[in-house]
Amino acid sequence: MFKFIHAADIHLDSPLVGLSQHEEAPAEAIRVATRTALTRLIDYAISEQVAFLVIAGDLYDGDWKDFGTGISFNHEMRKLESANIPVYLIYGNHDAESRVTKSLTLPSNVHVFPTKNPATFQHPTLPVSLHGQGFATPAVTENLASNYPEPVGEHYNIGLLHTNLGDADGHGNYAPSNLNQLVGHGYHYWALGHIHQRKIHHSNPHVVYSGNTQGRHINETGGKGCYLVTINDELETENCHFQELDSVRWDNVEIDCSGLTDEHQVLTTVRDRISKALNDVDGRLLAIRLTLTGHTTLHESLHAEHTRLTAEARNIAIEIDHESIWLEGVRLKTQSLLDPNELAKQDDLTAFVLDALEAFDPSDLPMPVANLQKKLPADAIKALAGALKPGTDQERKEIAEDVTAIVLQAIATSDSAS
Ligand SMILES: [Mn+2]
Known part of the structure; x- marks a missing residue:
């Protein structure tokens, strides 16, 4: 043998x-x-x-x-x-x-x-x-x-x-x-x-x-x-x-937000799931991504606060164990409870905006926006450049989803909405 x-x-x-x-x-x-x-x-x-x-x-x-x-x-x-x-x-x-x-x-x-x-x-x-x-x-x-x-x-x-x-x-x-x-x-x-x-x-x-x-x-x-x-x-x-043989273990954890009604619940769940994932890696370093899913009333606010949400999650990861966890990122794959077709019935302008959102691509913004960049301070240009020239299809898609969610929320909560 x-x-x-x-x-x-x-x-x-x-x-x-x-x-x-x-x-x-x-x-x-x-x-x-x-x-x-x-x-x-x-x-x-x-x-x-x-x-x-x-x-x-x-x-x-x-x-x-x-x-x-x-x-x-x-x-x-x-x-x-x-x-x-x-x-x-x-x-x-x-x-x-x-x-x-x-x-x-x-x-x-x-x-x-x-x-x-x-x-x-x-x-x-x-x-x-x-x-x-x-x-x-x-x-x-x-x-x-x-x-x-x-x-x-x-x-x-x-x-x-x-x-x-x-x-x-x-x-x-x-x-x-x-x-x-x-x-x-x-x-x-x-x-x-x-x-x-x-x-x-x-x-x-x-x-x-x-x-x-x-x-x-x-x-x-x-x-x-x-x-x-x-x-x-x-x-x-x-x-x-x-x-x-690995010393760093990658994990993509899905969190279903369907039953969650406020951000506090989301963060509590994030804490639980990161802790559990860390338990599962047997002393290795955990490299983790959180993917939020489900139809939820939080869809719009999560998208609007994506950056802060990611920072909160990173903060939680560091608090749990700063030497053993690295949060790669938070992905939003939640779905809205708002119905664009219903909202579109409000008036013609709303219908027009929603129609434009369907085809929205941040890499394809009109020239005036590009020209505007020349007049802005350096920091703002840097931030804009990140948004306007996203590197991958995935990043473009995420920006489009964020924008869509924010606009939908604005329409739904505006005065004309009943
Ligand atoms: Mn290879």
């Missing part, structure tokens, strides 16, 4: 998005989170006395900022070298050969697959063959796996592949492959990288994404880590155990 670890998408020294610019954030823990995950991976490999470690691409996030990234990786690899644990790795789209321009001599236990053609490494003492090919450039569009070698007889065969299996939606279509192809190739275990959400696509033979080792933004919630794989004496895959 022997064990190995399958990890991928370590993205060493990748910044965690949306966190570091706030001074209350436990910045240091956040800054080193991907390194902490790597250290935990190595400690785990040693404590489990694994026979080897495979890393299926995107070890690095891109070109190194400085040599510290390589030095840090080598330091961890030497711990495995001392424990006689070899490492096999391929480069992915993020750390393709052409993209990472700096390099350091690797410890002798680290084996890197070539990028021009597939190759096979054999474990020094076990009947194990590992096959793989790394990315030469970030955009590999061929089906790399189709050229991988035949399995080696009487060996446990592992394929390392950075791939978009079955053209998963929303992911760069790098080195596409499909499940039937991999299952039919004759290997025992496909150690996949690229998709950050872990998934066992097939068992016996195993086709597995380990996911990344540390979530890096709000769309990478939940536990992140690696698989510990146990092989029995018949060279069968006996067990695939997921091990968490």
Whole structure:
């Protein structure tokens, strides 16, 4: 019997998005989170006395900022070298050969697959063959796996592949492959990288994404880590155990405001839910987003007070535990109880304004507004610039929702409303 670890998408020294610019954030823990995950991976490999470690691409996030990234990786690899644990790795789209321009001599236990053609490494003492090919450039569009070698007889065969299996939606279509192809190739275990959400696509033979080792933004919630794989004496895959390695845990908590009637209740609920989420992360640092939902009479006031509401929530998070929680933001997805169609019946002007709101896009304001910017003090221009040139569709949509809610509220509470 022997064990190995399958990890991928370590993205060493990748910044965690949306966190570091706030001074209350436990910045240091956040800054080193991907390194902490790597250290935990190595400690785990040693404590489990694994026979080897495979890393299926995107070890690095891109070109190194400085040599510290390589030095840090080598330091961890030497711990495995001392424990006689070899490492096999391929480069992915993020750390393709052409993209990472700096390099350091690797410890002798680290084996890197070539990028021009597939190759096979054999474990020094076990009947194990590992096959793989790394990315030469970030955009590999061929089906790399189709050229991988035949399995080696009487060996446990592992394929390392950075791939978009079955053209998963929303992911760069790098080195596409499909499940039937991999299952039919004759290997025992496909150690996949690229998709950050872990998934066992097939068992016996195993086709597995380990996911990344540390979530890096709000769309990478939940536990992140690696698989510990146990092989029995018949060279069968006996067990695939997921091990968490992350030190910062992302959580997107939905708060239903339907039954809530004032802001005090909202903030009380915010406090309860943040406390609960912190309990759930077992001593990790919690990076949390709150998303408020539900049909509620508070819809308009929440939108009108979005900035202050976010500050109140951040204040609560700091009060609960300023070293362990970072509030990424508060999203409003509540819905109004006001009926625009009813309001539109008030008079023609109201109907006209409501009609205009439907098509409102803050990036598409008329020229006079843009000219007005020239006459305003610097602070006001800065604030306006943020509102007028939102970076993403999402931000534009949120501004439009805020404006719509505020205007609806104004109309509903004006004198002409009954
Ligand atoms: Mn990746």
